Amino acid sequence: MLSTINKTLCIFLLFLPVAFLARSQEEKLVPLTYQSSLIGFGTSRVYDSYLSPLIYSGSNVGILYEKMCMAGWGNGNFSPQHQLFFDYSCTGNKTNTASDHTGLIEYDYTVYYRFNLNDDFQVFAGAQAGVLLGFIYNSRNGNNPVSAKGNVNLGLSGIAAYKLMIKSQPVRFRYQFNLPVAGGVYSPQFGESYYEIGLGNSEKLFYLSSFHNHFAFKNILSVELPLNWLTFRATFANSFYQTIINDLTTQWHSNTFYLGVSKNFYTVNGREQHNGKYSGVFK
Amino acid sequence: MNSVSKSLQLILKSHKSGFLLLVFFSLFACVDIEEYPNNPRGNFEALWTIMDEHYCFFEYKKEWIDWNKIHSEYKEKVKNDMDDEALFALLNEMLQELKDGHVNLYTPFDVGRYWKWFEDYESNFDESLINKYLDSTYAIAGSIRYQILEDNIGYLYYGNFSSVIGETNLDYIIHGMSDCRGLIIDVRNNGGGLLSNVNKIASRFVTEKTLVGYMQHKTGKAHDAFSEPVARYIEPSARLHYQKPVVVLTNRSCFSATNDFVNAMRYCPKVTILGDRTGGGSGLPFSSELPNGWSVRFSVCPMLDADKNHLELGIEPCIRKDLLPSDVEKGKDTLIEAAKQEIKNWSSSCSDRFN
Structure with a gap:
């Protein structure tokens, strides 16, 4: 009896999206949540005049997590996106006598307005809020071994997504840019030591930022290929981060190639789960 | 909303202004990094510029340093066919x-x-004499060697401010010296180290929050671009204190953090400084590098005393003493003997003498 109920439920769940999709053609599409996790490798270039007058270059590893859904408001025209970047790079000077270790973690939250230009081509335009924390550690320096990084931003973002059918399989191409416009950025004074900052001897460490002292962007190009159980995603990300404050210049530039998977989920809220239609892990 | 979609389509089709806007921002916001070539001339220019922009004592030493003149003089001597040596x-x-x-x-x-x-x-320092005073029975707490000398006077030798010294080490030393008539802290030949150790030790000799100096840093590339001096205080430790007479022994090799320690101690009550002028070195050093991979270290943050005087060229002791060869022959350290007498006939501390 129990197995019969389970089978019925499974069949029901299996056909539920189809049922929804069928209905959606007449009424409303089922909103799905897109999630993607990627790991990447690439090259990076680091310059921080607080640490060295030389440009360091080397390799980097990165993790990119992305989540995007349809907002429950705005007639389905708005899509919030969460993006979390983690990047670690190990770079050296040209004579290989010193190395920099750079770690950056960045979170961006963007709300996009979606333009469906046709069945295959979409454009998203969004407003973004982001925060970045990081450090550059130089293995050779004594009293100035680290340059800390931190900023909060409001910015712009855009996505162009195109679906191409190849042998009846949808292959999705996507380009995204993130461009911080204004915010606040952390910087020590030109010759200020972190020993002094630790003692509380600091007049000003945070500055209003915009293109005159902080310029950063990300270009993210992705292709997604659906497989049986998940969607394979390959992404190329070109990131640039620059601050020029107190006569101190920082530049960080990376080209990272990511590989990973993405999936679309249908989420059920707690109240819906109790209406007998779904079988969750927790009763 | 459809009208917005149509407008965007029009924008994308006709002007591509979003893309152009990005390109525009990219053009004016990215800066090219100027790197000097890795040849003798390039390395010379890189070194001169690093010092020109960062070194903090050009203004203080302007009577004998003309950095631009030095550039002209040495530039003539640099040839691209020079070898590394x-x-x-x-x-x-x-x-x-x-x-x-x-x-x-x-x-x-x-x-x-x-x-x-x-x-x-x-x-003004003889290691073999120190070993005689310490005898073979001395104790070691952290990196401080200490002994109770004849006449019941405590003696401790601290030779490197980079060496580990913990609060518990200091507790044991002070407790062990608590019955002594006074304490001799010998920091001769101590070339410096961690400023945190300076505060840790000096905090055992102040009874109240004490102004010991100021610190500033460069705010730009100009030789005279400095922040306002910010006061540095020594706060009394919450642990054991030493409140009997203390004599700090100094010589010309007291440098950097040791110079800072001597400065801090002279503002402590019941402390006097005896020996030779310290070596100075009051600029907190930073590091940088040349295109050929050579490293360079230089002063960037000047430290000042409580009257905002530079300490770069050293600190005069309150009582000037030299190590006399005649005493050395007798196996006596002139400075330690003078310090013992100072403690026995205690009259005034350095801070009293200032006032």
């Missing part, structure tokens, strides 16, 4: 014009340095 000798000679013990040029084959701040003076 010749280039090192020339660059080191240029840096020695600064007369700063914190300025060093590090290469795989030599370290450029200016050590005349102690080499040109009597050392």
